[in-house]
Every structure is written in structure tokens, then in C-alpha cells.
Amino acid sequence: xxxxxxxxxxxxxxxxxxxxxxxxxxxxxxxxxxxxxxxxxxxxxxxxxxxxxxxxxxxxxxxxxxxxxxxxxxxxxxxxxxxxxxxxxxxxxxxxxxxxxxxxxxxxxxxxxxxxxxxxxxxxxxxxxxxxxxxxxxxxxxxxxxxxxxxxxxxxxxxxxxxxxxxxxxxxxxxxxxxxxxxxxxxxxxxxxxxxxxxxxxxxxxxxxxxxxxxxxxxxxxxxxxxxxxxxxxxxxxxxxxxxxxxxxxxxxxxxxxxxxxxxxxxxxxxxxxxxxxxxxxxxxxxxxxxxxxxxxxxxxxxxxxxxxxxxxxxxxxxxxxxxxxxxxxxxx
Amino acid sequence: xxxxxxxxxxxxxxxxxxxxxxxxxxxxxxxxxxxxxxxxxxxxxxxxxxxxxxxxxxxxxxxxxxxxxxxxxxxxxxxxxxxxxxxxxxxxxxxxxxxxxxxxxxxxxxxxxxxxxxxxxxxxxxxxxxxxxxxxxxxxxxxxxxxxxxxxxxxxxxxxxxxxxxxxxxxxxxxxxxxxxxxxxxxxxxxxxxxxxxxxxxxxxxxxxxxxxxxxxxxxxxxxxxxxxxxxxxxxxxxxxxxxxxxxxxxxxxxxxxxxxxxxxxxxxxxxxxxxxxxxxxxxxxxxxxxxxxxxxxxxxxxxxxxxxxxxxxxxxxxxxxxxxxxxxxxxx
Numbered sequence: 101x102x103x104x105x106x107x108x109x110x111x112x113x114x115x116x117x118x119x120x121x122x123x124x125x126x127x128x129x130x131x132x133x134x135x136x137x138x139x140x141x142x143x144x145x146x147x148x149x150x151x152x153x154x155x156x157x158x159x160x161x162x163x164x165x166x167x168x169x170x171x172x173x174x175x176x177x178x179x180x181x182x183x184x185x186x187x188x189x190x191x192x193x194x195x196x197x198x199x200x201x202x203x204x205x206x207x208x209x210x211x212x213x214x215x216x217x218x219x220x221x222x223x224x225x226x227x228x229x230x231x232x233x234x235x236x237x238x239x240x241x242x243x244x245x246x247x248x249x250x251x252x253x254x255x256x257x258x259x260x261x262x263x264x265x266x267x268x269x270x271x272x273x274x275x276x277x278x279x280x281x282x283x284x285x286x287x288x289x290x291x292x293x294x295x296x297x298x299x300x301x302x303x304x305x306x307x308x309x310x311x312x313x314x315x316x317x318x319x320x321x322x323x324x325x326x327x328x329x330x331x332x333x334x335x336x337x338x339x340x341x342x343x344x345x346x347x348x349x350x351x352x353x354x355x356x357x358x359x360x361x362x363x364x365x366x367x368x369x370x371x372x373x374x375x376x377x378x379x380x381x382x383x384x385x386x387x388x389x390x391x392x393x394x395x396x397x398x399x400x401x402x403x404x405x406x407x408x409x410x411x412x413x414x415x416x417x418x419x420x421x422x423x424x425x426x427x428x429x430x431x432x433x
Numbered sequence: 434x435x436x437x438x439x440x441x442x443x444x445x446x447x448x449x450x451x452x453x454x455x456x457x458x459x460x461x462x463x464x465x466x467x468x469x470x471x472x473x474x475x476x477x478x479x480x481x482x483x484x485x486x487x488x489x490x491x492x493x494x495x496x497x498x499x500x501x502x503x504x505x506x507x508x509x510x511x512x513x514x515x516x517x518x519x520x521x522x523x524x525x526x527x528x529x530x531x532x533x534x535x536x537x538x539x540x541x542x543x544x545x546x547x548x549x550x551x552x553x554x555x556x557x558x559x560x561x562x563x564x565x566x567x568x569x570x571x572x573x574x575x576x577x578x579x580x581x582x583x584x585x586x587x588x589x590x591x592x593x594x595x596x597x598x599x600x601x602x603x604x605x606x607x608x609x610x611x612x613x614x615x616x617x618x619x620x621x622x623x624x625x626x627x628x629x630x631x632x633x634x635x636x637x638x639x640x641x642x643x644x645x646x647x648x649x650x651x652x653x654x655x656x657x658x659x660x661x662x663x664x665x666x667x668x669x670x671x672x673x674x675x676x677x678x679x680x681x682x683x684x685x686x687x688x689x690x691x692x693x694x695x696x697x698x699x700x701x702x703x704x705x706x707x708x709x710x711x712x713x714x715x716x717x718x719x720x721x722x723x724x725x726x727x728x729x730x731x732x733x734x735x736x737x738x739x740x741x742x743x744x745x746x747x748x749x750x751x752x753x754x755x756x757x758x759x760x761x762x763x764x765x766x
Contacts, residue, residue: 153486
């Protein structure tokens, strides 16, 4: 039995501090995730600063958050049998995440995201998908999916060509087993690339719990106005009851169900060092909260706490004992 | 022209959080640097937590501190032509350190230190020396050494069998050119291994500036009493005037010359996250201060500031702009 099984791109993060001038010179939109090829990856790496290397990948970060909060987490994603893949597998095992997707034994290298962190703590990601392109429906182990109370899927899975089929297979298995399906919209540029598909997933009832930040909701409904976007989201007439959780950075989150919207405060942070993983850990905290039996507002508080921890240091995986932190803050008993 | 050329073991750090129980179970003395073989390295890595990978190595960290303070730094050390070696070379170039030692093209892999960080911020290092064992006198480029106002050498160089000859060659070239030689004692266990050699280096005038922490000075003179150890150090009758700088963590540092001892406060730190690199960055700050023309007390203040920055985050390389930080704190104009 798993509390949460996440499915996503398995990516090693290569993180460096930079300044705004570098982003401008490289024509990078601050805060975005850009897909790059191997040549561009080598070129960018050659010019970026001293790097810190850590496991990442949105859905895997979420699984790490669930595990750090004492719940059973699994992950499905594709690495190659190279040094970066071994590092990735080590880290998943080290934090207790069930990760049994076999290595790719040929084809492109383990994915890397070259992450530039500006002094304001904002991160700009440049991702070479590499071995993630080899995730296929064959990697979706039916028993594993069936054993998970919630399956969590990242919108980024629409980028590698075959992964969306893996995604659809996981949804079908989960719903057939009576389990919940959760989707994150991942990134506003990702929403721009796959708007119609994401709306179709929501409208056909493939999604029970939707995670998005406010920029992604605005991108989904092609509006610059947050209230218009939120109203459109509330008006979605879905076959299953849809629970939407919308994060708004320091303005806190909104928990939106058919009949009401509840606002939950952000968790205080001394200094934002690196915002990488904020949304991923919010989702991880929220889903761990559900597994702990918290109500939805309690889940959003736990999500906010996990997000606050991860943005207070470099890298997208928790460094503090989140379970202790939740108890100290009265969120978990 | 270089302000500081450092010579040491080129090591990639693999850092993980752990707890005191793990150190006890692994029979590790907290705060120490232990030499391990490849089999032990694989074994330990398999059981340690999620890891962050960054360039490290004491003398290279010191060079990074000098560069981050706006002075010209170089490094001599040995990596292999493998992935970790490429990462190392990238990082040295990225922070502007001159690093021209050729890769080893065969033999053991690039060195790794498996660093366990306990919740008190203390680090315990387990180092596989790998390619460092191939650093030889042939790697000491005479023109480079002659061009450096200060050559900085780490005591750890006594561990790989041929590196001590490289060390002696660098000392001879530096002194023949009228430049200064600086030595760090590195670690109290390292002092235990090579006490006689280090005392000989000091007593024969091979060393102009000695860096040590108080534990290393006690180990050097085989006493548990700090005052006894410091008195023994002050009593050394060296051919050149010896300047000793002794660090004492939050108790600040002592700048000891033949005729006087001056105490300099530590720099305030909110929370010690990871003490890795504290001594290295203290030395880097001190030597950068000399290059900036500060007096010895000013140098020790700059060292304390650089050390404080590096212990406030994971990893042994500066993450903030140290030059700005020094100006904000009135240490540099």
C-alpha cells in the first residue's frame, strides 16, 4: 500500500547562483521552465556558475515531501544507467521512496535541469529531458498504481512524447481501483503548450485533485485577471467533484471545491534562498496531510509549511525533518 | 600574477544530513576527517541519506574564498578525466580560479569526500583520495608558483604518498622567488599522523604563515590544554618570523606573531547549517585581506566573515557575494 504514487520526469538538478543580467543575456524568462537540447545544455553549463548537484524532478520532489512527512510514497520515472541515474536512484532509496522503474539501458542520458537562481530566490529552469523520453506505458506497473490511494501526475509529462500515454494508463488503473487522481499544471508555459489537453483531462473527470499556481490558472483560461481565472475554474462542471488547490506564493493558497473557496495563509519564511520545489513540496505536504487524515485546510497548512522549508535553502528536496516541524507548529499531532 | 596559489587534494563533496546515532553506529568520530578506501566509500554511500554534490577540497575552497573576495587565485590539484573531474574543473573555471593541473588519464577516480552533517551543523568527513594520489612534483609548474605572492598548502597533502614531494618543491620555488608560504594543519588527526614533519616544516622556516584551529595546535604539542599549546607555539624559534592564526570557532581567532597575540571576534551567524569549509574560508578571507592590503586584524575579521557565510548553508564554497558582504560590514572599503 502506498499513500501517494507520483509519476513524472526523473531529473537531476544542476543549480547555480546567477544575476538578472545573465538571464537577460541568455534571453531567459525568469521563473520559467525551458526545454533545451543537449548542445544548448553543454553551452549553458559552460557559462553558468559553480554548481550544486541534487536529485529533483517535480513529481519526485513531491514524493520526497510525502515521505519526509512520514507517509508511504512511490515514484515512477525514467533514468538511464549512468552516473546521474545511479545518484538519482540512491537518493530515492535514501529517503524511503519506492522507485522500481527500470533504467533505460540505451538512448539519451539521465535528464538534467540547469537551474539559475537569482538573488531574489527565483529559479529559472533549463531542462534537457534525456532519458525521460523513454518513459512508456510499459513502465506503469498495474499493481503499484492500484496500491496507491492517490496517484499524482505532473503536466510536464506532456513534453516527452510517450509519457502522456503512460499518464493516461495510470489514470485508468487508478480510477478502476477506486483511487484518486491528482494533477499539477506544472508551469504556465507548459499550460500554454497543452491547454486543450489539460482542460479535457479536467472536464472528462480524469482529475480529482488539481494543483496549480495562480499563473498557471490564468494561463489555463487565457486571462491576465486572477479573479476571472478563478471564476472560470470554479465554473468547471466536472463529472467527479473537483478539488482545486491554487497557490499564490506569499499570498497563501486557495482550496476550491464546488460550493466554497477557503483561503489559507502562507507559512512565514525568513529569507527565500531558492524557490525551486515550492509548488512540488506544497503538493507533497497537502497529499501527506490527506493521508494523515487532516481536513483540506489542514492539508493546505501542511503544504505551506513544506513549501516554506524547501525555499529556505538551495535545492528542491526537504533538508529538515518535516514531521518534527509539523508537530512543533501544531499542524500534526 | 596571482595573489594566492593553493595546493591540495581535489575532492568532490557528497554531503548528506544524518543524526548522531548514525555516526555512533558507523564508529565515526564527530568532526574528524577519515580516510577510506573505495569499498568503504560505496558501502557508506549506500547507507547515507539523500546527497548534495559540490566541489570541495580544503585548499580549493580557500582559493574559492580568495576569488570571491576579488583577488586572483590559482589551484594545483589532481582530478581524473571522469564526470566528477569535469564537474570539478567546471566549478573552478566558473569562479575564476586558475586551475591548469592536467587530468589523470588512468588510475583511480576523482576523489570524493562523503560528508555527514549532524543537526548541530558539525561535519564528519570520509574521504576516498582516488586521483589525488597521482599528484606529483611534475604537476608543480614553476612559473605558476613563482608568480604567486602567497603559496598555501594543506597538511592533508601528507596523505597521498607523492604529494608531499610536490609540496616541498612548491615551498622551494616560492621562497627562492621571495614569496610567502602558508600552511594549514588541516585536522587534528592529520596532525597526529604527521606531527614530526609539520614541526620540522615550521622549525626549518618552510612556513611563513600558519593556519590551525585550536584542536590542531593542541594535537601538535600533544596537550589537552589550550594555553599550554599556544605557549608552545609562541615559543617556536623559527628562522623566518612566523605568523600564526589560530581559530577557535565561536570564540574567535588569535593572531600570533613573535612579540604579541591579538584576539579577533568571530562573526555572528544566525544558524550553523553545515560547518564544512569554515577553516578553509577563514584562511581564504585572511589571505584575500593581505592581498587587499589590510592589517592582520583586518585580515582575521575578513576571514571570520567568510567562514560565517560558508557555515550558514550546505557546502564548502561561498554562495553570497563576499566582496559586497565585506563592504556592507565595513571590512573592505
